Amino acid sequence: MTHSLHRRGTDEYLKNDFTLLVTAASGVNHIGSREGMSKILDAVWEIGPTNIGSNETGTTLSGVTLEQIRSGFTKVPRIRCNFGSKGKAFAAIKKLQELDTGMSVTLSGPIEATLAMCKEYGIKPHSINLSLDVWGKKDKLPAEEVLELMTMCGHGLVGRTLIEETMEKVRQGKLSPQKATVKISPLCICGIYNTDRAEKLFEKCVPSK
Amino acid sequence: MKINQELCVGCGQCLPYCPMGAIERGKDTSRINWDECVECGICIRQVKCPVKAIYEPKETLEWPRSVRKVFSDPTSKHENTGVRGRGTEEVKTNDVTARFKRGFFGIALEFGRPGVGTRLGDVEMITKVLAEEEIVFESANPLTFLMEDPRTGIIKADVRNEKVLSGIVEFVIPQENLERVCTKIVDTASKAKCIFSWTIITRFEPDGTLPVVARLENIGIKTSKNMKVNVGLGRPLRED
Amino acid sequence: MTHSMHRVGSDESFQEDYVVMSRPAMGINHVGCTPKIQRTLEIIFAEGPTNIGSLTTQENMTMGLDPQKLIAKTEDNSPVMCCFHERSKVVNVLKRLKEEELGLSVVVTGLLDNVQSICQEVGLTPHSVNISLGFHGQD
Known part of the structure; x- marks a missing residue:
């Protein structure tokens, strides 16, 4: 699950690119998590993401409705969405903090701003998956x-x-x-x-x- | 190269062969993007066009377009060197030519390689900086021949926009300048518009060692272990 | 003329990759050297290269290059370009070239340790080297 990592681009382009993943942990807290996830879905939608995806139904960008995504929740529901602004992404984190559903949340985006936001909201980041970039290859080169x-x-x-x-x-x-x-x-x-x-x-x- | 639009049946067989991806599929036929084509000749030599629609128009050989072919098609010969290819004989005949003597390093920056291509003007980013360092470019190299003035590193205006598969900048530096020149190249490379492959040529020390490898590592430049070795069979052997 | 440089791959994959080139130095020892180049080609063909090509005939072995045709078309400035995937064949070719004292320059591209050990086995002192410093730059 590293598909939100290794994004490439200049800081200018990446500073407003945040990917939010909210995940129930299978076998740990997935039972009974659908209700909480449903609330999160509504909250995220209200903030205005660039896209919400679902492996089961497809993405909102491709015309799938919020209700279709909700009804497509599996036993271990997940929400994957992207925000095109730092403000919206951080507002979503704030909302998730308030809802306190106990689901795992990861945010992929510029690390400095993310850590500052955590500090501001009183969140202690747990762990991190850091991209070490692509080595030895230049942009124009193939694999x-x-x-x-x-x-x-x-x-x-x-x-x-x-x-x-x-x-x-x-x-x-x-x-x-x-x-x-x-x-x-x-x-x-x-x-x-x-x-x-x-x-x-x-x-x-x-x-x- | 061009594709005769009257003959082309648009089968698309030629498309993947172009190293520059310059062959484009139109509505019913394929066309070669004239600006992106480097005249390497792969399409005309290797593609089995069922209707023989690919041809070399006379403009290919007209100046300044003609430089594309001499830099990109290894079967064509540089008139000013008499040698096929984009550079000199470099290390290949060093035992006989003594082009690179003890106490000196040869450096070759091959722009556009691997497989990306370059506009000749793009090499100026580095050649101008090297000229400021009072580098003397190899006179037998075809790219030096295309400089307005090798003392400035500026490429002639009429060929600056010509795209080639690759072009090599070659020069020799005294051993003591290694760190300074290489650091300059690395710094400039971060701003360069194009890509280049880089080599350094050196004599083996009498004991068979290559101290240059450690010196380069000290300034953060890692050398490839796959090296091209002149094994010393050329005669007459010309010592320094 | 650095087209055997900058090959990409792991050390393991280079264990069976040797490029052998030979040529006269233009203006120094190229006049009248056609027989030497032809003899070099004969030695290489006798050993059995993995591939060999020619800019003159514009063919290589995968295209069914005819050794005799290639030898016949040799000129004073024809470079010899071939590759081997067996170390022993490179050793044998260099041994023959050394014995016959043809006097053409020869370069072998491969992992330095391997090429040096080949030279040692043949009894050659490597003269100089061209080292790849990789790819640089950006779009």
Whole structure:
């Protein structure tokens, strides 16, 4: 459950991007939690999130109503929503504090402002999941496994689109690692493209591996 | 490169092959984005176009467009070096040329690599700073040839917007300047508009060690363990 | 001419990745060296490279490159570019090149420790090295 982590962008863009997750802990406090969650849903909706999501029904942005989300609550209900302003996100935390439902709450957003808010509201943060960022890759670069295949042609003639598409075909079982290698390595006419290594790299895409 | 719109059947086979993603699918046909195409020739060489619609128009070879092909297509030759490729023979023939002597380091910054491409003008971000450091750019390098004045690092105005798959800036520094020059490059890189791959060339010490690795680590630059070694077979061997 | 540099991968995946290049130095020892380049190619073909290519014929082994055609088209400035995934073959090629004293420059790209151990086994003193410092910059 780290899908709200690793957001990328400048501080300017991230300063108003908060993701709120309210979660019942299965086997601990999920029984009888639907009523509290229902209240939280109403409270969050009133504050005005950019979106409320639900794995069961879909998101409000895609046209799902609040009632549909509510009726879609499972035995272990969850609320996932995003706020486009710090003020709204912190207002939601304040409201959750008042409702005191005992559900777990996480807020993903800029750490400095979040910690200051906690201090202001008298909340002692419990634990934290910190993104350590993506290492060694630059914004314009594709994934490491694509780079591994790309950089064997130092002239850059084996492009990312072809590699990504070919890897996908191997993943889908439409191409064998060997055929995938034969498909992409002719592009590097120098012959320094190590076909043996390429095949091994493609083998990592085979579904069973 | 261009796609003959009369012939193209819009099958889209060529699309993934372009390293720059410059082939676009239109309503019924595919087209090459003329501004993004770096003239690497992959489409014409490797795509089995069923109707042979991909062609090299005469404009490809007209100045300043022509620089795209010489920098991006390894099969084309730089007229000013006689060597194919984007740079010099660098370490490949160092045992014979002594291009990089003991007491000196060779540095090569390859802009646009890996697989992103660069506008030639974008390299100025670094070349201007290096020129201020009184770096002397390698005269046999095709990118130096495209500088208005190698003492300023400014690229000629008419080629500045030309996009290439990659271009290499090459120069030599005295050993004692390593930390100063590398720190300058790292600082400038954080503001650069494009991406570059970076290499350093050095002689092995008589005892076979490479002290440069530790010196670079001391200033936060990690070297790749995958290195390109001139094994010393070239003759006549030219000592420093 | 640094196209064998900047390969990306784990140390493990480089255990079986060696790029071997050979060429004369233009203006120094390139005149009349075609037979030496051809002999280098013969030695490499005899050993069996994983891949070999040519900018002149614009082909590589995956495209069905014909060794004889490549050798025949060699010129004084033709670079030799190939790769191996077996260490032993690199050793054998270098041994032959050393024995025959062809005098062309040879570079091997691979993990430094591996290349140095190959040189030691062959009896070569590595001359110089080109080290990748990775990718830098941003969009």
